[in-house]
Amino acid sequence: MLPTPLVLALALATAGDDPIPPVVHSVSDISQTFTFYMDGRFHRQYLDGVGRDARNWGSLEHLDLENVNLLILTAGDAHIPYTEAALDHVEDYVRDGGTALIMADGQDPMPPGAALTAHFGATLTTSSVTPPLETTPAARRLIDRDHEWVFRRGTVLELSRKWTVHLRDEGDRPVFAARDLGKGHVLLGSRGLFGSRPDASDPINAEAWTPLLVHYATSKRIDPDLPHNSTWAEHERELGGLILEFHDGTERYADAVAAEYKTVHPHLVAITGVEPSEGMIKRLLILPTGGGGFSSGQRIAIGAWWGNYPERRYPMVELIGHEAGHSWVLPHAEPLWNEPIATYLGIQVGLRLDMDEAQQTLDKQIARGRALDPDFTTIDPLSPDAPRDLIWGKSYFVFEELERLHGPGALAKYFRTKRELLPKGGRNNYTMDDCVAVWSTAVGEDLFPWFASLAFDVDESRTSLWPR
Numbered sequence: 001m002l003p004t005p006l007v008l009a010l011a012l013a014t015a016g017d018d019p020i021p022p023v024v025h026s027v028s029d030i031s032q033t034f035t036f037y038m039d040g041r042f043h044r045q046y047l048d049g050v051g052r053d054a055r056n057w058g059s060l061e062h063l064d065l066e067n068v069n070l071l072i073l074t075a076g077d078a079h080i081p082y083t084e085a086a087l088d089h090v091e092d093y094v095r096d097g098g099t100a101l102i103m104a105d106g107q108d109p110m111p112p113g114a115a116l117t118a119h120f121g122a123t124l125t126t127s128s129v130t131p132p133l134e135t136t137p138a139a140r141r142l143i144d145r146d147h148e149w150v151f152r153r154g155t156v157l158e159l160s161r162k163w164t165v166h167l168r169d170e171g172d173r174p175v176f177a178a179r180d181l182g183k184g185h186v187l188l189g190s191r192g193l194f195g196s197r198p199d200a201s202d203p204i205n206a207e208a209w210t211p212l213l214v215h216y217a218t219s220k221r222i223d224p225d226l227p228h229n230s231t232w233a234e235h236e237r238e239l240g241g242l243i244l245e246f247h248d249g250t251e252r253y254a255d256a257v258a259a260e261y262k263t264v265h266p267h268l269v270a271i272t273g274v275e276p277s278e279g280m281i282k283r284l285l286i287l288p289t290g291g292g293g294f295s296s297g298q299r300i301a302i303g304a305w306w307g308n309y310p311e312r313r314y315p316m317v318e319l320i321g322h323e324a325g326h327s328w329v330l331p332h333a334e335p336l337w338n339e340p341i342a343t344y345l346g347i348q349v350g351l352r353l354d355m356d357e358a359q360q361t362l363d364k365q366i367a368r369g370r371a372l373d374p375d376f377t378t379i380d381p382l383s384p385d386a387p388r389d390l391i392w393g394k395s396y397f398v399f400e401e402l403e404r405l406h407g408p409g410a411l412a413k414y415f416r417t418k419r420e421l422l423p424k425g426g427r428n429n430y431t432m433d434d435c436v437a438v439w440s441t442a443v444g445e446d447l448f449p450w451f452a453s454l455a456f457d458v459d460e461s462r463t464s465l466w467p468r
């Protein structure tokens with residue numbers, strides 16, 4: 001995964017210099033299931049300029065909703081059911097005036113969100129929505145009747161009479177609806193009505209959602225001067241220099257994942273010949289997802305049930321190796337192969353643990369690269385249109401060849417030399433020319449011609465690191 005500075009998310013949530021005071025204080029819940037989209041992109045797409053968003057990383061039932069008027073929830077993940085206490089907490093918040101938006105679809109078996117919607121008298125189904133969608137007369141004071149709905153995919157709803165349908169599909173079945181409860185509101189609709197891209201580039205239906213969300217949420221007044229902060233996972237445990245972070249729902253994974261990290265760490269030291277860069281990997285967050293992880297250098301976050309962990313172990317070892325590997329590479333991110341080298345480190349750990357899947361993963365990716373460039377001498381992996389499989393396959397091939405030609409421990413020589421040659425404080429850009437210079441120094445041989453023979457556009461005159 002790309003390194004995502006967590007500090008950014010937290011800084012956004014506490015920014016105090018908005019030009020216009022926000023009228024919406026939203027909380028995007030990522031405690032039931034983490035996605036990069038819910039970690040700030042929903043806000044960028046639908047509430048930018050009108051609302052301030054905070055994220056909930058901690059157990060939902062403990063969330064402080066005092067100065068919040070929009071709580072954004074998803075269908076969740078079967079590994080972490082919504083607890084009864086969480087359902088009651090959401091209900092109390094709504095009765096007290098808050099608005100809850102639930103974006104959810106049914107499937108077989110039903111996601112935890114089905115219990116959440118059932119709590120409010122709505123049933124998720126497995127029947128697919130049939131576009132086009134039509135705004136109902138009841139919703140036309142809130143939504144322009146001519147709005148053309150963009151819809152990805154999802155399922156229709158079955159609703160008690162407490163609900164007002166805002167949006168129907170071609171079969172006259174509810175796709176989005178709202179209900180009052182106490183002083184507040186519950187909004188429920190298919191996930192396919194909203195964006196989902198982690199780069200926030202798909203703000204579908206924003207012309208409809210922004211005014212509608214503002215309308216409902218602002219029936220509860222928030223005070224923009226009072227706290228509205230992100231809530232962090234509430235548990236932490238000190239593990240010999242590492243702080244393990246988790247919440248109630250991820251607790252049953254925490255110790256096992258931390259033990260995997262403790263297994264992986266010495267192998268990474270052996271492979272790279274160095275400890276993680278200064279100040280790196282102080283915290284390990286157990287992330288409520290099977291979808292991967294991220295690294296901000298100082299903190300690595302690992303998806304609790306990645307690759308069907310704990311049933312399967314290799315994917316978890318590779319992921320931890322990858323995310324931790326970023327902390328060995330920083331503060332000078334690698335050119336071109338910053339992601340491939342991280343996974344390569346994970347693969348090397350797997351090999352050292354005698355895991356067959358490690359060799360298979362390596363071979364498969366090199367084969368995919370060879371399918372595009374049979375002897376790896378034709379396609380420049382630095383060219384803007386180089387295919388992903390070529391970049392990854394050629395990167396692995398280069399690391400393997402460097403080890404074969406300049407090993408044993410070629411990668412360790414490289415990492416040690418990089419630490420010696422580059423200033424500690426970081427550098428704006430570490431280019432492939434710089435990288436080849438470091439490799440050349442590490443192995444005591446000018447490798448520019450060798451890289452050039454593999455179609456890399458590298459040039460020693462473009463780096464100050466070579467010749468030594």
Ligand SMILES: [Zn+2]
Pocket residue numbers: 001002003322323326339342
């Ligand atoms: Zn990564």
